Amino acid sequence: MRMITLGTGHGNFTGTRYKSATLFEIAGRLYLLDCGSPAAASMRRREIPCRDLRAVFNTHMHLDHIGGLPDLLYAITRYPVAGQHTDVYLAENRTAELYGFMHAMHLSEHPEYLSFHTVTEGTIFRDGVLSVTAIPTDHIARPEGSAPVTFAFLLEAEGKRILYSGDLRSDFADFPETEADVLVCEATHYRPERAAEVFRTKKYERLIFNHVHDPWHGEEGERKLLSYYTALSCPVEIAHDGDEFDL
Ligand SMILES: [Zn+2]
Ligand SMILES: [Zn+2]
Numbered sequence: 001m002r003m004i005t006l007g008t009g010h011g012n013f014t015g016t017r018y019k020s021a022t023l024f025e026i027a028g029r030l031y032l033l034d035c036g037s038p039a040a041a042s043m044r045r046r047e048i049p050c051r052d053l054r055a056v057f058n059t060h061m062h063l064d065h066i067g068g069l070p071d072l073l074y075a076i077t078r079y080p081v082a083g084q085h086t087d088v089y090l091a092e093n094r095t096a097e098l099y100g101f102m103h104a105m106h107l108s109e110h111p112e113y114l115s116f117h118t119v120t121e122g123t124i125f126r127d128g129v130l131s132v133t134a135i136p137t138d139h140i141a142r143p144e145g146s147a148p149v150t151f152a153f154l155l156e157a158e159g160k161r162i163l164y165s166g167d168l169r170s171d172f173a174d175f176p177e178t179e180a181d182v183l184v185c186e187a188t189h190y191r192p193e194r195a196a197e198v199f200r201t202k203k204y205e206r207l208i209f210n211h212v213h214d215p216w217h218g219e220e221g222e223r224k225l226l227s228y229y230t231a232l233s234c235p236v237e238i239a240h241d242g243d244e245f246d247l
Helices: 039-045 070-080 096-105 192-199 218-227
Strands: 002-007 021-026 031-032 051-055 085-091 114-120 121-126 131-136 151-159 161-164 182-187 207-213 236-238 243-247
Touching: 002 039, 002 121, 021 236, 051 070, 070 085, 070 096, 070 114, 096 207, 114 182, 182 192, 182 236, 218 236
Parallel strands: 031 051, 051 085, 085 114, 161 182, 182 207, 207 236
Antiparallel strands: 002 021, 002 243, 021 031, 121 131, 131 151, 151 161
C-alpha cells in the first residue's frame, strides 16, 4: 500500500505545510484520512480524481482536519461517473450542519454519490481491502461519560497494521496501546521526551511523523525532533507535503 501525505501541518498554514490530509492507495482503491484544506486541490495537482475516493475518515472535527471537506465533496460530485460512491465518516454527527453550510454555497447533497456516517469506537469500515478500527482518544476534552469525539485509527490491509494517531492530549496519556507495524503519529501537541519513553516500549517497524509543529520545521527543526528518538530501534521519518511512503 502507498501512503501520500498531502498535508502535514497543524492548525495554521505555514510556508511549507498544508493542513492535515493523508491519502492511502491500497490495491487500486483510494482512502483519505482527514481532510484539512486544501485536500481536494492537492489531489487535483497529482491528477488523482476525488470521485475515486472509496471513503474519507475524519479523526476529529477541528478545522485543520475537516475544513477541506466542502471543496472535496464538490470535487467528488462535480463530474460523476457511473457506480461511484464515497463513504464519509465524521468524528461527530454534524451532517445537518455540514449540509447547511453546503446549501449556503448553493451546493447539492448528492446522496446518490455520498453517504455520511458517524465514527464510533470499534471497527467502522471493512470493504475486503481495508479494515478501519476507531480508537477513542482525548484530544478534545469532553464531559465524563459522553461519547468520544476524537479518534485514532487502526488500518489493516495487505497483512499490515498501520496506527494513525490523529491529534492527542498534551500529556500523551491517551496515546493508543494498540500494537501496529507502522505508527503514523502527530508531532504537535505533546513533549517528545514523553513520547520517546512510550515508543521505546513498542515494537513498531517504522515510525512516521505528520501534523508537524513549527519548531520541527526546516532542516534544523527536523534534526532536533529526530534527536529525541535516536534510541528507538526502528526508522523514524518526518513526512512533508507530497511525500510518498510504500508501507
Ligand atoms: Zn490538528
Ligand atoms: Zn485537533
